[in-house]
Amino acid sequence: MGRFGLWQAGQMLLGLFGAVLLAAAVGAYGHDGAGSFLSVVMARLVAMGHGDFGISVLAGTPAWNQLAARLPATLSLAGTGALVAFIIGGPLGLVLGAGRWLRAAAPLIQIVAALPVFCASLLLVWLAAIVFHWPHPPYTDASLLSALLHQDTKALSDILWAYALPALTVGAAGAAAVQLALRRAAAEAMDAPYRKGLRLLGLPALEIDRLYLAPQILAGLLAHLGEIVLALLSATAIVEWVFDWPGAAVLFVKAAALHDWPVAALVLLVFAAIKLVADFAGAVGARALAGESAAP
Amino acid sequence: MSATGKTYGKISGEAVPLERATRLRAAIRAAGLIGLALIAVIVGFADAIARAPADAALVGQPLMAPSIAFPFGTDVLGRDVLSETLHALSVTISEAALAMIIAILVGGLFGFVATRLPWRSGYVMRWAAGIFASVPSLLLAILLVGLSDRSFAPIAAGLAAAPFAFCRAFDRARALARSQHAEYARASGIPAMMLLRRDLAYEFRDMFIGVAARALAAVTITLSTLSFLGFGAVPPRRDLGLMIAASRSVYLEAWWTAAFPALVLLLIILCARLAAALEEGERP
Numbered sequence: 066m067g068r069f070g071l072w073q074a075g076q077m078l079l080g081l082f083g084a085v086l087l088a089a090a091v092g093a094y095g096h097d098g099a100g101s102f103l104s105v106v107m108a109r110l111v112a113m114g115h116g117d118f119g120i121s122v123l124a125g126t127p128a129w130n131q132l133a134a135r136l137p138a139t140l141s142l143a144g145t146g147a148l149v150a151f152i153i154g155g156p157l158g159l160v161l162g163a164g165r166w167l168r169a170a171a172p173l174i175q176i177v178a179a180l181p182v183f184c185a186s187l188l189l190v191w192l193a194a195i196v197f198h199w200p201h202p203p204y205t206d207a208s209l210l211s212a213l214l215h216q217d218t219k220a221l222s223d224i225l226w227a228y229a230l231p232a233l234t235v236g237a238a239g240a241a242a243v244q245l246a247l248r249r250a251a252a253e254a255m256d257a258p259y260r261k262g263l264r265l266l267g268l269p270a271l272e273i274d275r276l277y278l279a280p281q282i283l284a285g286l287l288a289h290l291g292e293i294v295l296a297l298l299s300a301t302a303i304v305e306w307v308f309d310w311p312g313a314a315v316l317f318v319k320a321a322a323l324h325d326w327p328v329a330a331l332v333l334l335v336f337a338a339i340k341l342v343a344d345f346a347g348a349v350g351a352r353a354l355a356g357e358s359a360a361p
Numbered sequence: 362m363s364a365t366g367k368t369y370g371k372i373s374g375e376a377v378p379l380e381r382a383t384r385l386r387a388a389i390r391a392a393g394l395i396g397l398a399l400i401a402v403i404v405g406f407a408d409a410i411a412r413a414p415a416d417a418a419l420v421g422q423p424l425m426a427p428s429i430a431f432p433f434g435t436d437v438l439g440r441d442v443l444s445e446t447l448h449a450l451s452v453t454i455s456e457a458a459l460a461m462i463i464a465i466l467v468g469g470l471f472g473f474v475a476t477r478l479p480w481r482s483g484y485v486m487r488w489a490a491g492i493f494a495s496v497p498s499l500l501l502a503i504l505l506v507g508l509s510d511r512s513f514a515p516i517a518a519g520l521a522a523a524p525f526a527f528c529r530a531f532d533r534a535r536a537l538a539r540s541q542h543a544e545y546a547r548a549s550g551i552p553a554m555m556l557l558r559r560d561l562a563y564e565f566r567d568m569f570i571g572v573a574a575r576a577l578a579a580v581t582i583t584l585s586t587l588s589f590l591g592f593g594a595v596p597p598r599r600d601l602g603l604m605i606a607a608s609r610s611v612y613l614e615a616w617w618t619a620a621f622p623a624l625v626l627l628l629i630i631l632c633a634r635l636a637a638a639l640e641e642g643e644r645p
Contacts, residue, residue, distance in 0.1 A: 083492035094508060161641075174641035179631040181582050183589045184605065184623045187612065194613050241642035291495075292644065299497035306590055317500060318590060321507030329504060333496055340495040 069352050077345040084337035085113060092119050092330035118334075119327030123320075128327040132313055132335065138204070139312035142235060143301045145228050149236025150243050150297065157240065158247025159282070178241050182300045186234045186307040193230060202227050204310050231308045238300035242293040243286070250285020254278050284354040290347025295340050386638055393574065393635025400454065400629060407451045411444035416597040420444070424615045434617035436608065445604060446622050452600040453585065453629070456515040456593075460580035461573060463519025468526025469572045473564060475527070476534035477557050487531045493524035502583050506592045514593040518583040522576060525644075530572075534560070574637035578630050578645035585626055601626045 089109040096105045109119070118128045161170060180188075193199045205227045212220040254260075255278070263273045302314035317332040319325070403410070413420045419439040427434045433442035472490070475483035493501060498521040505517035537543060537560050546556045587593035588602030596603065601622045608618035630645075639645060 079488065080492060080495065083488060084495065087492055091504065171641050175634060176627070176631060178639075178642050179578075179627055179634050181585055181626065181630070183586055183602075184626065187605070187609070187619060187623070191613060191616060191619075195616075242644070245640060245642040295495070295497060296644070299499060302497055302499055303586060303590075314500070318503060318592075321503045322592070324507065329507065333500065333504065336497065336500065337492065337495040344495075 070349050073345050073348045077341050080341040080344075081338060084334050084341065085110065087337070088118075088330040088334035089113060090330075091333060092327045094326045118331045121320075121328050122325045123323055123328075128331045131316060131328050132331050135311060135313045135316045136335065138206070138310060139301055139305065139314060142228070142231055142304065142310060142312060143297045145232035146235025146239055146297050146301065146304075147293075149232050150239025150293070153236060154240035154243025155247060158244035158286075159251055161244060161248050174241070174244075177237070182234065182238055182303040183307060185237060186230075186304055189230050189234055190307070199226075201230050201308065204308070206311075231304045231310055234304045234307075235297055235300045239293055239297040242289065242296040246286045246289035246293065247282060250282045250288075253285065254281040257281070280354045284351040287347045287351040287354065290350070291340055291344035294343035298336055298339065389635055390570075390638050393632045393637070394570070396628065396632030397574070397577075397636055400450070400632065403447070404451045404454045407447040411441075411447040413441045413444040415445070415448040416440070416599070417444070424611065424618075426615075427617050433621045434615065436615075436618045437611050442617060442621055445599065446601070446625055449599050449601045449604045449622060450625055450629075452594060452598055453581065453602070453626070456518075456584055456600060457577060457581045457629075459515040460519035460522070460584060461576045463516060464522040464526050464576040464580055465573060467520060468523035469530045469576070472527035472530030473534040473561065474557065475531055476538055477553060483531065487528065490524040490527040490531070494528055498522055498525065498579070498583055499586055502587055503590070503592050506587065511592060511595050514584060514587050515580075518580045518587060521583055522579040525579070526572070526576060533564075537564075571637050574633045575639065575645050578633035578637060578639070581626070581629050581633065582645070 086106075089106050092113075093102060093105040093109045096102075100108075112119070116129075118132075120126070121128050121131050124131060161174075190201055193201055202223060205223050211217075212224055259277065260273060263277070264270065298314075301312065302317070304310065305312040305315045306318060313332050313335065317329055320328040320332065417440060420441045421431050421435040421439050423435060423437050423439045425431055425435040425439075431441055431443065433446060436442055436445065472487075475486050477483070478486075501524075502514070502517045502521035505520055506514055509517070543556060543560075546559075547553075584593055585600065585602030585605075588600050589606045591606070594600040594603045599607070604622040605619050605626075608615070608622075612619035634645060637645065
């Protein structure tokens with residue numbers, strides 16, 4: 066496990082270094098200073114090493130400040146979406162992992178998976194407004210924790226309602242990845258020969274599933290954590306645009322449109338870093354779980 | 362292999378006789394390919410089928426609901442939504458085809474060949490592709506359009522889909538290069554280039570349709586989303602994504618302005634997914 070963890074950490078650091086190189090190259094694009102592009106990239110690399118991510122061309126403030134103001138909105142949306150994804154995708158993956166149910170649900174899942182996120186967002190807005198007569202409220206930056214502490218039911222309902230449709234859209238995109246990872250892991254673990262062997266040794270089925278099968282399935286899910294996070298981030302980027310959510314992805318879209326490269330580079334770096342860290346955490350977690358539950 | 366000697370395969374996780382599993386998978390793939398072929402035929406005759414030329418305003422009253430005269434209704438400028446959808450389908454398919462070719466060449470083909478490059482340079486490329494694949498492909502495409510121009514969108518979509526395709530092709534080629542037949546070929550003195558040509562020929566025969574359909578699904582999603590966000594097609598040459606974006610201000614009252622282009626878009630992606638034999642929920 067130690068060597069595996071070190072190997073994975075090395076892979077992650079190498080990936081992060083690559084992401085920093087990419088961000089430095091993007092940040093250096095369109096520079097009007099002296100020197101070649103390569104020298105500007107090197108200068109950007111050195112500056113980034115000192116925590117200087119450049120100045121926003123449009124706002125004239127540090128790019129990091131721009132991102133720091135927007136990132137919490139993105140993370141909270143992606144986090145709520147992840148919660149929805151696991152609530153929908155978790156049971157779905159386990160039920161469908163058995164096989165027979167999937168045969169019936171497969172066409173529906175294929176259609177849902179083929180629907181682009183922006184179409185799904187518009188469909189949800191339409192359903193909410195026309196069918197359920199619940200117009201989507203604008204984004205609110207009120208704190209959920211503060212609303213809970215002050216028992217402010219009005220603020221609480223505003224926050225929850227503002228999150229409902231965006232989180233459902235992001236969650237639906239993530240749920241597809243979650244159910245696939247779980248389904249594959251469940252199908253593989255249920256076919257493992259040790260299950261039959263342990264039954265023959267007299268262990269109850271529930272005990273086998275709890276001690277051996279559940280960790281294997283969870284490990285399978287963790288092994289795909291990076292893919293799930295990428296699916297959530299991709300969906301968040303579109304959902305922010307559709308729902309006027311003031312997050313980092315909208316900042317990126319505007320920065321790319323208006324050639325504010327230091328800001329665009331920083332958003333790219335942060336998104337890549339989140340995915341790479343998720344890859345690392347997933348791989349190490351999966352190894353830890355699968356190792357502990359290794360079949361006799 | 363079961364105790365009775367029967368070989369088993371899997372359909373959606375369930376163990377079924379191998380022959381049945383293979384037949385069902387082939388049928389699903391064939392359904393996807395037939396769907397894509399039908400779409401190609403419609404694209405070929407789009408100008409003839411469409412009753413109005415592209416972007417022709419005031420063909421009917423603005424925002425008319427679907428009727429016999431206008432089966433898909435009309436939009437806010439009185440354009441026939443059916444004709445506009447057909448023209449937009451042509452634009453989407455032609456741009457997606459270009460993006461797909463780029464994704465296959467830069468991602469699939471180059472990823473396959475990169476495994477056999479000298480001095481392990483392919484591994485450096487695999488690392489670089491892994492970095493790009495860590496970023497949502499939509500953001501990568503937006504970045505490329507931002508660095509160039511909106512007319513560059515099909516190339517940007519192809520290049521954005523390429524890193525993931527590169528990683529998949531590279532990993533597959535690496536497994537092939539380490540396989541028994543490769544070991545045997547090397548031991549027999551067969552040149553590396555001949556082995557690569559042989560592997561490429563078999564890869565093309567067995568995997569091309571799957572790889573191409575997968576790339577088509579991926580680039581269609583990216584391209585339409587780019588247009589929806591204002592980074593893709595430039596009016597008056599509208600694709601399906603731009604049609605849906607243009608209907609945003611009225612679609613709550615006039616659902617048909619967004620629903621029909623979205624359905625057609627869904628159909629393209631669904632057929633491509635089926636043709637690629639993607640699992641339910643699998644990323645293209």
